[in-house]
Amino acid sequence: MSQEIDVALVNVTKKFGDLVAVDNVSFEVPKGSFFSILGPSGSGKTTLLRMIAGFEVPTSGDIYIGGQRVNDVPPNKRPCNMVFQRLALFPMMNVLDNVTFGLRRRGGMSKDEMERLAKDALARVGLQGLEKRKINQLSGGQQQRVALARSLVLEPTVLLLDEPLGSLDLKLRQSMKLELKHLQARTGTTFLYITHDQTIALAMSDTVAVINHGKIEQIAPPEELYRRPATHFVASFVGENNKLTDGRVIGFQQDDVVQVDIAGIPMVGRAGEELSVGDPVDLFIRPEMISLRLGKHENGILGKVSEINFDGSHSLVVVDLLDANRPVSVNVKIQHTEDAPDVHVGDTVTISWHWNAANAFHPVDQSHIEVEV
Template sequence: MATLTIASLKKDFKGTPVLKGISLDAASGEFLSLLGPSGCGKTTLLRCIAGLETTSAGSIHIAGQDVTDLPPEKRHLGMMFQSYALFPHLSVRENVRFGLRMAGDQPKSRQKELAQAALERVQMGHLGDRMPPQLSGGQQQRVALARAIAVEPRVLLLDEPLSNLDARLREDMQIELKELHRSLGLTTVFVTHDQEEAMSLSDRVVLMNGGVIEQIGAPEEIYAAPRTAFAADFIGAANLLHATRSGRWAHVTASGGEVLVVGEGADGPGRVMLRQEDLELVAADDTAAMLAVEVVAHIYRGADVVYVARIGEDELRIVMPRYAQVFPAGPAAVRWREGAARWIAA
């Protein structure tokens, strides 16, 4: 059963369409990520779900109830903002109790119990008497998360909650967030522009672009079988070669080479998608080579090396192990496993 259902949702700002007919649902207990570049509409969609923005058309249902025109406090949602939005003059415990106090449907003693239980959930139970300025960024984030879950929401909304953390702490919090979601079983809608966050946390990813949904699917589905060039490039920064399809073969424009492709599509122009990690750089005269390239640069990253190569006007990036043969600038070739070349129609 869907806990959240959005149908034909539109949102205009001063006549400019920002959401152009969004329809999607989130199943009970599902972790759904809204992913896309800045300005794609993902945060506006989250704010519409929360009731912080009015909609221009369409509907929002939560647990079967039409909440499209209800104020935020009547939607039974928990929300965590990018800025955390903690009150500096309230203790940690009182910050977490704030939503319960505003709802006013629990006695004060019960509010305190729920607030303390939420703090325990995020390993902050021992710091309830501290003030927000006395906490680190990671601790403040946990307090904001505790406040969001203390109200026992039907849907938890998270607006880029990890973006203000450094890389190591962000990775730790991803693990904690996933474990918390597993233990609570809350339907969660998570906004991010970071594809790695979306891939690691989500049951399904909603990829947005220009106010519309580009593709919805499990992380492995969108990564392995993107339906558009935008999806291929945004998720994993794929290599995209201009080509013309004829049957199961694609004629690569720049090189004149013929490539066996997988994926549906009619004959005609499009792109051949090759993931960076699926490619192997080999010598120009290698008999197993599939396309000739010109190596122009390489980038050492510690665990691996990224080679930049060109085929005419198209660029290829190839990820190779750090212990593999070093290729200097100049002629070379690439090969890949069977089925790695996927067709994307124009």
């Protein structure tokens, strides 16, 4: 096992009776990286984290932390710590005592040394000077940082984070995800984060593994995951997308540039998997990657604006395709810039996109997806 890998799973499966919660999963987490496991409820991500922490035992396969196989190592002996969504801070203790709790349990260290290490950890998370505060005197974000300091003071090889931002309100969650990323970069500790919130995973992670029904669908940097999804599920689950269904492949411009007929209208996109002429496909197009021009133009698709939804920095414009042989609508995201088109409901417009802004996949049953986008 490479010294540059802090966590590795090799063909790990976990069964609960007849239920396969994790199905032959393998991946590696590089040292000092921020690695996220992203998936909907019931996808197996929490079971994965619990196996890494030692709270569940794999049915088969091997787990390595710091190059050592840990399948038979109990949780308290593994070089990792976990931060939960419910922070499990002790309300009867002050901040300093909460942070030194793990050091006291470990033993072999003087009180002065424990307090020095705890104060260093609190300084790293920006809580210096609050050592004597009670937990109920802290804000939600400060409590979150106390929980992080309590884990980091033990100098784990890897910090496991079980959706710790999930209980925070939207504003605080937005600021804390940036703080968490900066903290990881400053400390150099390997973070392994599980979440169903794709905005958090994409914003913070060096690498994201998307899991569905216990199987890894794709492992990639956030931008690659967003722009070049490897499966129909990833295209559906990650980010906002127009999903144009009931299409058919009518040709290829290059090996991976596919021409698709959607409701009688020829469209172009990237072949997300191996496709052949005549294959049924769904075409996924990001709303922000579609250009919109007022009026009728060549080299585009004619439509009529049926709805405009204002959303702060941008508007989501719903365009009904005029030449379609059945009702088809496309969402277009327009940023509120000085050169943005002045669009109104009822306007005739032309939309277009570069071929690599769209991704074509064979249709699959999506009824199991709990988070539709």
